Amino acid sequence: MRVALYLAYNGTHFFGSQTQKETANTVLGELENVLKKLGIKQKVVASGRTDKGVHATMQVCHIDLPPYWSDIKKLQKVLNKMLCNALHVKKIIQVNDDFHARYSAKKRSYRYIIKTTPSNPFEKDFITFLQNIDFKTIEQNIRLFIGEHDFKQFMKTGSPIKSTRRVIYKAFAYKHKNCIILHFEANGFLRSQIRLMVGALLTLQQEEIQKQLDCEQKYKIKPAPPNGLYLSKITY
Structure with a gap:
């Protein structure tokens, strides 16, 4: 039986979402480790990866369960008791056998949160604190990204992609x-x-963003901090 797991996590505690050889301290690493203790050894497939420090209010994964784990409500309860406090299973639902958490997704939504007040230690892991922000300029320039574009100037290298x-x-x-x-x-x-687009909004002029978006010129952009970024919704 194939199921979809809807996860929420505090990315501060993980070295990203994907499993890694160097460390087990990732979102899927933690999840798969607990699943193995329950006799579920199948691989977990996520809708996409999030960087170290990036949070999620809705990450979706799929996995094929063995027959003896047909009670998915019980599985959810057991998982939430065994997982670390930074990771929570919001719900588990049965899906069709051809459902794929990544390839079946039609839309992905993210939010980036900036606070204009002085920083405080209680929110610093979840919000990017920046003062003297020109909201009107950001509100106008963010619209430049709407539509189909070649975003090769707004990505980090290291992952094989077709386009x-x-x-x-x-x-x-x-x-x-x-x-x-x-x-x-x-x-x-x-x-x-997204972190590079936010970085561009915070540091570049409208003409510079447009040139980089059109691949006419590449400016040096520092990615916005990961702690303000949230994967908020996957649409199927």
């Missing part, structure tokens, strides 16, 4: 109390693409 073209359906900014929220929705994202 660097992506379609961004939504990109907008809004205020909520003392926070500025940047929202991105696309058919997919390249490695560190």
